[in-house]
Amino acid sequence: MAYRIGTRGSALATTQTQWVADAMTTADTEFEQVIIKTKGDVTTGSLANLGGTGVFATALRQAVIDGEVDLAVHSLKDLPAKQPEQLRIAAIPERADYRDALCAAEGMTLETLPKGAKIGTGSPRRIAQLLALRPDLEIVDIRGNVHTRLARVKGYEHHHDNAPSAAGSPKGDLDAVVLACAGIDRLGLDWAITQRIDPELMLPAPGQGALAVEVSADKAPDASLAAALAHHDQPAARLEATAERALLATLEAGCASPIGALATYTDGRLRLDAVVAAMDGTKTIRREATTALPVEAITDATLAAAYQLGVKVATMMIDDGADLLPPGPARGNR
Structure with missing residues (x-):
């Protein structure tokens, strides 16, 4: 049918x-x-x-x-x-690579970008975590499809002029852009990634890669x-998504700051890492928790346990003042 x-x-x-x-x-x-x-x-x-x-x-x-x-x-x-x-x-x-991708000129990484480098992203979550790592960076708000955003990176349009971009969009005006690894990989553009950013440095959006x-x-x-x-x-992807979305739902009830979260299910244990950050990167609250969750198939009980892990971590963050951080723009956590 x-x-x-x-x-x-x-x-x-x-x-x-x-x-x-x-x-x-x-x-x-x-x-x-x-x-x-x-x-x-x-x-x-x-x-x-x-x-x-x-x-x-x-x-x-x-x-x-x-x-x-x-x-x-x-x-x-x-x-x-x-x-x-x-x-x-x-x-x-099954989930793809959940990490954020730095696509930079001349193979640069977050560590080697020059002072004051211009980085393109429209995500408040990425902006907040980038500024927490590198307060010297200049963030440029960008939108558009993957090719259009990659074309903003210096040198991209020269070496990869077969990639389309929106008419009238700037080209080559940025030192780097930050996108999701999963989307770049799915489009076969992984050559553009100069750094798959470790979640220890930057946590992805809840559900990223899924x-x-x-x-x-x-x-x-x-x-x-x-x-x-x-x-x-896929059971692992379902449990991870349940924990991340439970955290997001709980935090959004009283916190409008950018949120990052990553749940990983391995060897019968579900771990959830999360961050809430002020938009200017001056303050971040990061917490994690793990629960034993041996599972061969998804049941109401395992989903409930994953959901409660998300609630637990969110509650820890609220207790630590996540709801008092300056708000970001309208739920723009992507």
Whole structure:
């Protein structure tokens, strides 16, 4: 049977969606991509001022609710922490590289960038952590697809002039940009990465590197689709996402500062590291906790334990003053 799978129209979104479709295609299932335009795709301006997390997801989600598509593929970090009652995340496939990527001129790293280097990013989370590491950096707010942002790096357009960029966009005016490793890898542009930033230096956005396949909560998928979704719901990725999103939901209840989080599940233990930072990087609160969680399959009990780990770490941070840090722009934690 053929199913309609909703996606944004960017090269990265369609690539990710095709990867999910190919993985779930069987003798009984095939998928047709349906392009859905979102507010984040058609509106210009700062990502944070557009509403931050959720700006890329709303139209896709509405297409599922309205029955325009049977399922939708999101970058998990694009989904707000509060899950709508009409929808459920039916699968979180195996997670890609969750780290942030520095793409810099002349192979530079965070340590070797010159004083006052111009770094492009539209993410308050990245801005806050960059300034905590290197307060001398000049941060430039940028948007656009991956190729457009990479074209801002000095030398990129000369050595890789076959890569498209938006008409009228500046080229070669920055020393570096910071993007997600997962997206760059999925597009086959890993040559552009000069440093995969250690999470000890910069924690990613909650859900970074993971994809979420969302379906209607009111209409159960048929047997073929349900089986395909269940097969591609990876237990470790599901537990990690649950802890990270629980932390995000708990912190967002009383904290508007940029948030980074990374849960890792190995050898029967789930560890969660998190940071909340002032936008200017002058203060950060970072905490971690671990819980034993031997699991062969996802159950309500294991999900509850992962969720409680997120709540625990968030509560520790609030107790340490996370809710008193100066706020960042509208939930712009990406």
